Amino acid sequence: MSLVQVMFYVLAAVVVGSAFFVASTKNLVRSIFMFFITLLGLAGLYVLCLADFVAVTQIVIYVGGVLVLILFAFMLSGKENLELLQKQDNKFISLGKLPALLLAGLFFIVMVNVLGKADVDNLQWVQMTKNFMPFPKANDSTVENIGVNLMTFYLLPFESISILLMMALIGAAHLARKERGTI
Incomplete structure (x- = not known):
């Protein structure tokens, strides 16, 4: 090693x-x-x-x-x-958290369904980028490589993270708007 x-x-x-x-x-x-x-x-x-x-x-x-x-x-x-x-x-599972757990399960089912049905290798823009070398050498500029990889090979994780951050922002706004003593 x-x-x-x-x-x-x-x-x-x-x-x-x-x-x-x-x-x-x-x-x-x-x-x-x-x-x-x-x-x-x-x-x-x-x-x-x-x-x-x-x-x-x-x-x-x-x-x-x-x-x-x-x-x-x-x-x-x-x-x-x-x-x-x-x-x-x-407690991880309680009656108060049931809607959130159901929504998370629904998102998981949709994500698995999309991943199962997606034919990512045959998309036109993916075919065009297959000639592009996805792995940088030690002396290459990584900014161009990052842009190409984020919009091709890692598009689904990139968008998933953006949705997760948006959900965290909505949760933070909800917590900030709660009245005193109702937490």
Whole structure:
């Protein structure tokens, strides 16, 4: 096993472990700082994949921007709201979460159905890009490669992430609009 493979497995373990900690802990401060570790580990994985532009973008936008906003939101939150969030019942399946679970299951069924019926290899724009080398060399510019790959090979994950981020934004707006004491 080469050094690059060892570094990949170490970074992947750090990213998966810290992401699991973020999702499972009730302590918001620890969750925010472990999210910082997750984002930095992802940037390290991008560097190992020779995606230097994406790694720098990850650090500047997500670590430098989004995480700082999350920290400010946490610091400006009222103590009562934070205590109520930590005291909430953390059952995964409950009657109150049934609509969300049904909606998530419906989205999963639709996604599996679309993936099963899609004939991605025979699309015209995919055929045109097969001559394009999808993997950069160490001295290549990765910006053009990123654009072509995001709009061809990784279009479905790119759009899935955009839908997930939109759902998170809607959830954040809903939580922000709740009246005091109804959390």
